[in-house]
Amino acid sequence: MTEEDRILHALQSKLQRELETYNLTPMEDIDNLSPADLNIILYKTFDKDSPIGFRDDVDYTILEHVPFLKLSLKYFEILKDRGKVKLTKRGNLPRNLCFELYNTRIIEEDYIERGIVKLNKEGDTVAIQNVKIISLLCGLTKKRKNEISMTMNGEKYLQEESKKDLFELLFRTNCQKFNLGYHDGYPQGIGIQDTLGYTLYLLLRYGSEDRTVDFYINKIVTAFPSILNHFEERWMSRLEQFRSCFETRVLERFLKYYDFIQYGNKRSPLSSKGPIDLKTTDSFRAIFELRGPKFKFKKSGHWA
Structure with a gap:
């Protein structure tokens, strides 16, 4: 190793130490x-x-009371029972399904409860629309020929022992894939x-x-x-x-x-x-x- 190489190596080592120190140093901001x-x-x-x-x-009993998970499970139960659900011309959930989900009162929308908006379609309730979109992003449901249904993978998550995995999948997707500003x-x-x-x-x-x-x-x-x-x-x-x-x-x-x-x-x-x-x-x-x-x-x- 030449003298120039030794100097360069020493400089690189010093910079690396300083970078490591910086990365591990608490920052007030x-x-x-x-x-x-x-x-x-x-x-x-x-x-x-x-x-x-x-x-x-x-504790699984805690997960049973998480509203978004409960509403999602109710949605999946309906899709599984019906096999598939025909969407409207605009690709929305039919009104009767929106009524059925909202009337569970699992998640109540303040603007609906106060009479500012009347529930007539999927777009009138953010929570139900989120359940639909996030389930699609998770691969738990699929949309084919303007019909929506459970996927085989989605049905596996309906087992009681899979509830924690289902919650984590929904929450991760809600955080990382779903557009919160939708x-x-x-x-x-x-x-x-x-x-x-x-x-x-x-x-x-x-x-x-x-x-x-x-x-x-x-x-x-x-x-x-x-x-x-x-x-x-x-x-x-x-x-x-x-x-x-x-x-x-x-x-x-x-x-x-x-x-x-x-x-x-x-x-x-x-x-x-x-x-x-x-x-x-x-x-x-x-x-x-x-x-x-x-x-x-x-x-x-x-x-x-």
Whole structure:
């Protein structure tokens, strides 16, 4: 090895050490996570090496009370009994099936209950439409010649012993494949779905106590400040628009459908401003966990 090679090798080794140190160093802006931890949480959220994830010892009686799973199972039961269901000309579920599912009252839509929208078609209920789309994305159901039915693989998940696997498949797909912004008019690709792993981490870390939604909003924006650039200053500030979008996509039309959050509105009926309390439910904490040994560093004697 020449002197030049030795110098180059020494520089490369130094850079590698500095990079490793950086990747394992707690960063205040990301809730004192290390960049390495954040990378796994964002891009390998449910992998076995992730610092967050599904518990192995989930009680099946808890899963029986998860609304989105219950509604999905009711939908699958109907499809299995009927063999196949003919869709409308627009490819929607027939009205009678929507009525049958909604009348189970497993998931109630506030705007329907208040009489703002009358249930006449699939598109009138976000929850039922989500069940249909996510089941297709999972490969649990299939659509052929404008008819929808269970797949052979989907029927395997209907066994009682497969309930945990079914839940995990639905939840992963809801997080990673389904477009959470499908139903709203906010900008697409704004990063809310890309940072969902971080949101789940924050809820696992802080959600056992009542905190305002703004507590989580501020932490997300501090970690990912460029997320606000997707909004234009209008009659609401960028931050207010992001908060409204987050509440709609993540809280109202995702986690609430699984009964994973207690979501209390303290706002005036005439104002979009004001605190909203947020707390995770017993079900959320029984199904998900922070995995201390998986974190890359320690903070004040406790895992991040």
